[in-house]
Amino acid sequence: MRADREGGWLAAFYFLYFCALGAFMPYWGPWLHAQGQGPLAIGILTAATQFSKVLAPNLWGWLAHFWGGRRIVPWAALITAASFFALYLAHGHFPMLLLVTLAFSFFWAATLPLVDATTMDWAQYRGAAYGRIRLWGSLGFIALSLGMGWLIAHWGMTAFLPGILGFLMATWWASRHLPYGGGGSPRLHAERPRLSDALHERHLWFFLLAGVLEQASHGAYYAFYSIYAEQHGLDSVTVGMLWGFAVLCEVAFFWVGDRFIRHWGVPWVLGGAFLLTALRWGVIAWWPGLVWIILVQTLHAASYAAFHLAAVHWVSARFPPALRARGMALYASTVYGLGGGIGALGAGWSWARWGGSGTFTAAAFLALSGVFFLIWALRPRSALEKKVS
CATH class of the missing domain: 1.20.1250.20 (MFS general substrate transporter like domains)
Incomplete structure (x- = not known):
């Protein structure tokens, strides 16, 4: 029963995370265009979401090594949602858009690798299949890549921010219930392998x-x-x-x-x-x-x-x-x-x-x-x- 509940929360996290991603990826460029950004600005802002993945996961992985995923993932998910909300305040100004994009991308990139590690540990301990948990992310991506298109067709680009923000908040809620491996800081005198x-x-x-x-x-x-x-x-x-x-x-x-x-x-x-x-x-x-x-x-x-x-x-x-x-x-x-x-x-x-x-x-x-x-x-x-x- 406990294993089913833990697996359910992991599946829910992947589904909600990729719902947000499935709504974001196809419509980020059109939303920026609607904000008055030109091709060069859109290219820079899109590249910012990609290259933030180079530094961010390593930093968060290093912090999780000492603090545990339980302390990192929920806070990173919450700050992602708060940073994404700040897009409302950018009002189409490129410097502000770039700053906010770097912020939410930096924290968004923190969560998935840490949850992947948690899921692999859990799957090995429970004798479960990682792939059958991860597939819920793909289903979420399909649901919202299609669903966001329907929302935009009916309400225009005004649906973009609130639609994604709702799923980011739901991702934060799911992240609070994941079966992290122990959590908390390890004892200082405990011997740990070196990266x-x-x-x-x-x-x-x-x-x-x-x-x-x-x-x-x-x-x-x-x-x-x-x-x-x-x-x-x-x-x-x-x-x-x-x-x-x-x-x-x-x-x-x-x-x-x-x-x-x-x-x-x-x-x-x-x-x-x-x-x-x-x-x-x-x-x-x-x-x-x-x-x-x-x-x-x-x-x-x-x-x-x-x-x-x-x-x-x-x-x-x-x-x-x-x-x-x-x-x-x-x-x-x-x-x-x-x-x-x-x-x-x-x-x-x-x-x-x-x-x-x-x-x-x-x-x-x-x-x-x-x-x-x-x-x-x-x-x-x-x-x-x-x-x-």
């Missing part, structure tokens, strides 16, 4: 570099997929359905993904995810017809869900429990923060010079180049390296 020992392991850095390349390859998809599809004759309704279909495939993999990992192992799932990611971008680049685009949207289950699920398992196994939150933070900040930011900037540069087909071809090569570093990351470790973890 520096884990950081000396070269396999970790090869893995992170591979992840940066894999995630950077998604820059073309997140920034230009809708534009590219419409250039090839698809209307906006069809494009929206394709986005939703991709996330449904992601949900399906999260449901069965832990079985894949138990049967095939993390290395094979990761390798397959990288190769299928490259295949996805290559098909979009060279065969952009409707049938092929629908078929390769199923590969979102590989390029995002399989990669993320296997990566979380790999990182979790690489760090001892006392350092797991910091390991997850390092993974999130490097792969999604740095990789996502580089991918978005690179996609804009290549789109202006090479067009859509060239940009997605470059994305395919990025994912393929990640395989080289992944092979080095998955090589057997020496006896000395095994002592670290």
